[in-house]
Amino acid sequence: MAPGLAPGPLLMWSILQLGAIALSAWRVPLAAQFPQPPEFGAVRVLIVVQFMSAALLSPVLLADWQMGLAALCSGGTLLLVAAVLAAWSLGDALPLAGYLAAWLICLSAWMKALGGAKWRMVAAGIAAAFSAGGPLLWYLGQDLGSVTASMPAAYGPLWPALVDPRFPWRGGWLLPGLFLLAILCALTRAQVLRQTRH
DSSP states (O other): OOTTOOHHHHHHHHHHHHHHHHHHHTTOOOSTTOOSSGGGGHHHHHHHHHHHHHHHHHHHHTSSHHHHHHHHHHHHHHHHHHHHHTTOOHHHHHHHHHHHHHHHHHHHHHHHHOOSHHHHHHHHHHHHHHHHHHHHHHHHHHHHTOSOSOOOGGGOTHHHHHHOTTSGGGGOSHHHHHHHHHHHHHHHHHHHHHHHHO
16 A cells, blocks of 8 residues: 555545445435436436535545545546446546546645645535535525526536536536636645745
8 A cells, every 4th residue: 555545534435425326226315306216316416425525525535646546536436337327328427527536636736735734624614515505505595485596606616517417517617716726826835835945
């Protein structure tokens, strides 16, 4: 095992994803009007679990490039398993796998940009609230009848993957913008650290 790989976070990441796939495979309806048969919703169920668990586990799951690569490989593989369960073609699943990869890289860059463990935990909480909060607010608004059927991309990076999982990149500028901002912060922090060492 490489020195950068920690089995605990990867095991937790995999168990959460396998649980999401199992719910769909066992045809557990998660809502009143859930797609029939329920396994057709496997990709959407899994992508929610992947976005949320990646955000919550990011301080340990994406601590370095080796852990990030292992998380990306396992997440992409299980996303393809969910796509097979949902009767998707490989071409339908690849854009969503790329979107998941962008989310993991973005979180990893944020973890690299933030120095201490305390700030990484704060960033993980903000990322989890941001990715789940928008769809949750939209759902509550729909349930209470206070919002229209459309939802802007400002509600979080998870929303485009839920609305159009075969083409999540149509969802707007939000995730690519966060990605570029995270990379910029990481590069700036690395430059500042190099200058303080000399």
